[in-house]
Amino acid sequence: MLKIEGLKAAYGGIKALKKVDMNVNEGEIVAVLGANGAGKSTLLKCISSVMKPAEGTITFLDKPLPTKPFEVVGAGLVHVPEGRQIFAKLTVTENLRVGHVLRTDTAEIKKDYERVFEYFPRLKERENQYGGLLSGGEQQMLAVARGIMARPKLMMLDEPSLGLAPIIVDQIFEIIQEINRYGTSIMLVEQNAMKALSVCDRAYILNVGEVELSGTREEVLANESLSKAYLGD
């Protein structure tokens, strides 16, 4: 459903993506792994159109990807950004309302609220609390929940496990699989390679702006150099 060809991107003179080809098929969970500075977040920013790539094409559902962020969201592609980026001075409910800003299907939106509160009962309890007053784990839940409210066809998550206790990480990853079972394809950017490889169908390893390795989860797990570099054994 998402097809990236020859993507290059730079910040001023710094080349962050050198030439990336990648694709995500309907229904998949695709992990994008790589060390700090590999270009993972840059890749997601290019896809969600908040950053202009220097070269390359991105097609989504057989159409060229639109160039304005709200058009990308409208096309069914949502980016849950790195570092949660909760609206600190909006309540939990208001944060979720921003998530469905472009939707008009009221009845379906209501269903998604129910779904989100079923996934994250904690958010229901804190409905009227300011986003900025939530704990880190709760903020990450809210960031994912806010993404769900857009009811995307493809959800891109940037390091949802960042800075969270293992038990919360497990919870978040379970919900990610749940979202996927509901029919949303997932592109999962992670530092926590082991964890990501335990839930994904396929994976890409980025190394300083280039795809170093890609394949099914089994293929990637079987790769020795990768195990040494990223999985620490």
Next chain:
Amino acid sequence: MFFQQLITGLSIGGVYALIATGYSLVYSLLDFSNWAHGEVAMLGAYVAFMAISALNLPFLAAVVLGIAGAALISLFNERLAYRRIRHNKSPNMFLMIAAMGLSTTYQNAATLVFGAKFKQYPNVLPISSVSIGNLRIGVLDLVSLIITAVVLVVLIIVINKTKFGLNVRAIACNSQTADLLGIKVDKCIATVFLLAGALAGCAGILLGMKYNVYPTMGNVGVKAFIASVLGGLGSVPGAIVGALLLGVIETLASGYLSSGLRDLISFTLLIVILLVRPAGLMGVDVQEKA
């Protein structure tokens, strides 16, 4: 005496609030001090004046034109200058400098086109004051107070209860994420400039009715700035509280002390607030925006 002063103070404070809320909204979204905002009020007052004197329109039609004119000028400033500066990712200081440039340009252009002489609206109020018991209250003050109260209540509802208001507050919190989640950020900002301009136009006409219309009347923007700092920069309720307080303090100071002390007291208040309680009375955390 005190009660009369209070009504006058609240009415002038209400006019400050019309300007201060727009100023504050823009500040909350774009993090810069829009020094051209007072001139938008001035131009609105002139548009209404010209509609009466050159086009012979009835007063209410002129008011509508004045408000619409101010709204469009405010939007024009955004499209001409602020949007480009934002899209160029220039430092925020550029926005403020552009605003200062626009402010001076408009002031001088108004002097050139309309002359420095005071212009007067026709007298539309049948009586100038009413007596309640032994109080004499200016009708213009009352009318102004009622208009501003209605407008500000509507504004607060729009900001807190509508989808547009939610989008504005989301952009104020984190514009990049608002953009990422599908909010049409530029469109929202443009609408806020229209809205702020309309409020300023309304204020300009009310000021014109009270004190006449002249090219430097936009300096009232400084009062809006003081009011916003007083209430808490970037907060709409803060701007309203700060503006009403400033209006009352100024009026009492000129009534009981001397009218020459009015501005001295306003600016002293500004300095004290900046030193003692920089987050303002309503306590919005200014740290977080930086």
